[in-house]
Amino acid sequence: MTDPVTGQTDIVRRLAGTLARASGWMKFVAVLAIVGGALYVLTIVGIVVAWIPIWLGVLLWQAADAASRAEADADPVLLERALDRLRLLFTVYGVIALVGIILAVLAVVLMIVGFLGGMSELLQDLQ
Numbered sequence: 001m002t003d004p005v006t007g008q009t010d011i012v013r014r015l016a017g018t019l020a021r022a023s024g025w026m027k028f029v030a031v032l033a034i035v036g037g038a039l040y041v042l043t044i045v046g047i048v049v050a051w052i053p054i055w056l057g058v059l060l061w062q063a064a065d066a067a068s069r070a071e072a073d074a075d076p077v078l079l080e081r082a083l084d085r086l087r088l089l090f091t092v093y094g095v096i097a098l099v100g101i102i103l104a105v106l107a108v109v110l111m112i113v114g115f116l117g118g119m120s121e122l123l124q125d126l127q
Contacts, residue, residue, distance in 0.1 A: 067079070
């Protein structure tokens with residue numbers, strides 16, 4: 001796709017090329033995420049969250065594919081699609097990380113409360 005007025009073809013190819021050079025690794029990580037999600041399905045608790053790594057793997061694969069095609073065709077729409085998939089991927093990862101941190105802090109607080117409660121009972125028994 002060539003736009004002689006703005007000369008965006010070279011810019012799109014260069015930007016898409018940066019992503020396209022990483023597309024092999026992106027697809028590799030995507031396959032690992034999809035396989036990991038499929039393995040989560042085999043566990044009872046994992047069934048609830050197995051869709052998340054599968055979805056992230058699909059998003060990453062789509063981003064890699066769109067980046068490669070954007071470089072080959074110098075298509076700004078495909079470049080935008082690749083970047084949008086990456087935006088969504090990092091947004092979901094950010095939310096998952098935030099939820100994980102909140103749950104970890106909550107678990108630590110509950111353990112401390114439980115420990116202090118057990119200690120107070122022990123001290124009362126000793127008196």
